[in-house]
Amino acid sequence: MFNSLFIRLNNHPIDSDKIMDDKLLQTALNGSAVTVFAEGKDPKRTIVYHRLPFFSPKTNLLLELKREVIETGKSVRREVEIIKYNKIYYVFLNLEPIKDETGQVVGVAGTAVDITRSKKYQGDLLKSEERSRRLIDSNIIGVVIADTVKIYEANEAFLKIIGYSKDDLKKNKIKWKKITPIEWQESDQKAMEELLKSGINTPIEKEFFRKDGSRVPVLVGAAMIEADPLRWVSFVLDIYDQKLMEKRKDDFVSMSSHELKTPVTILKAYSQILQKLSSPNRTETLGYLNKMNAQITRLTKIINDLLDISKIRVGKLVTVNERFSFDQFAEEIVNNFRLTVNTHTIKIIGKTGKEICADRDRIGQVINNLISNAVKYSPGKEKIQIILESETDNVILKVKDFGLGISKANQEKIFQSFYRVFDEKGASFPGLGIGLFIASEIVRLHHGTLLVDSKKGKGSVFTLTLPINRQ
Structure with missing residues (x-):
């Protein structure tokens, strides 16, 4: 970690033309900074000569920055890149002019802060943001950043799902609660509680109101961005086509089951009549009738089960206490x-x-x-x-x-x-x-x-x- 840097030239005004002469420059550093700015570390020595080879071509500007401080008499703040032992370090320099009583610059003082780690974090963050931005802009899936009051950002895929425009988003016309039907708000509340507890929530099926008042079924998952106040990023998948196919399948099953139930019921009735009319002595005939009746009973159960599934799908399975x-x-x-x-x-x-x-x-x-x-x-x-x-x-x-x-x-x-x-x-x-x-x-x-x-x-x-x- 760099802590401080001090540069002073014999308490005399500095000729800026000579600033590039390394022999005129002495750098005062504390021990922790020596290992970066100079080869080796001598605990008995705090004054070391500034060595140009430790600076990459991009940051040979360091001396020019000092020249700028000397010539203008103004401070300079800049990030610089330092290469030592084939390793890159990043330093934030704050260079200040030292002036005598007449206002002439007699030296340069400053601080140097090691920002290598934070620079790495910043780079990682930028890469992460870039990946996230590519996902959002790809419009493969709806992506929205929101809280309980406002939707801050949404991609075109999400806006298409709910039928709103970018202009509506800019004018703050889209609110999470506004587009969520009241019967789904309890599910939303449970999802938010899970979000606060674990940082993510299990994807749930729900509906959104579209701008025209119609509803669209969606699958929604979310990850927490910050807890207080709660803000999250949601990934929204339009499942309208899937639900439509399920409805068609359920309608077909329901219709087929109803159509089958009547003839099967009649067959069972005829089977029971034949059992009663058959002679007790004709055991073979009775055996066949019993087997036929058992298969009709099995078929009736299958039909009833399919009808129950149809009722469950549409929420119409009735129970009586x-x-x-x-x-x-x-x-x-x-x-x-x-x-x-x-x-x-x-x-x-x-x-x-x-x-x-x-x-x-x-x-x-x-x-x-x-x-x-x-x-x-x-x-x-x-x-x-x-x-x-x-x-x-x-x-x-x-x-x-x-x-x-x-x-x-x-x-x-x-x-x-x-x-x-x-x-x-x-x-x-x-x-x-x-x-x-x-x-x-x-x-x-x-x-x-x-x-x-x-x-x-x-x-x-x-x-x-x-x-x-x-x-």
Whole structure:
């Protein structure tokens, strides 16, 4: 670190023509600066001669700067570059004239501050800003710098998404809260809390108001620039086309499911009539009818699941509350499985002793799915445990199997729609992979939780937690 520099010429006026003569110059430096301005360091000597070879061609101006101080009688402040041992140092020089009582310049005094480190930081910052600027100007994605009151900067991609112009931005017509619909402001608040806590927030889907009043769906992520006051940079992706494709797909699934449901219902009715009309002695015919009825029941479940997904997508999955004994309800479901499942022993352990307020049919749908999966994914195993527990405000049902288990990487994926589990040989199990997605959505609507704890090859435990009194 450089601390000080002092130059004085025998207390006599200096002839500026002789300033370039190195023999006339003596430089007074403290010990810390000697290592930069002179070869070697002598702790007993504080006066060293100024050596020109230590200055790069760009900063041979140093002597000229001293000449300028001497000739003008005015101070000079300048950054200079110094090369020593093939290494570059940066110094900020502040040179001041020393005058006698008559006002004549008799010397030059000054300070030299090592700014090498700050210069490096400044260079790194400029490079970072340049990269950021290239990203912003590329308009690949919307980029906006904002706080809760004002949008300070936005690129063309963001302005195009929301339908505003650069002129609107300059006139401060675009405000974050103004373009955020009221139902999304709670999500924004949670994102800001996460931003303050960790410096970044998990990208969220939301909507913006466009200038014409229409809405556009977007995916928004952010990184904090400063905390007090809070200011952030957001990256905004227009997902309108993606949402449109999803809507078309959901509309198709919904329409197809409705169209299929009526003929399948009629087929099931005819199958049941034929079962009743068939002679008890014709066991072969009854066997075929039973198989046909089972397949129709399976097809009906698939259609109902697809209809549920369509309702979930548009927020129209309806639930109806009623009060019932949770223990009796679980017993009924397990007894139905005991009648149809001959590969496993299903045992209930414990009890809650509670009544709950919930949609009986929808919660039954969840528990049926959990037990069906336990049977499906534990081939060759003999038992499944249904564990009932209670807390002050919740009932808990756990479904434990001893089957294939689920790897840690896949435990979150199983609650996604159309995700299918594969066995050890890479073969998939029957089903569309939507049961757990529907179950998790039903539980969410009841303000409960559905969690999994599993080890590959050791089995799984699915834990359903429901509030006793659903709000």
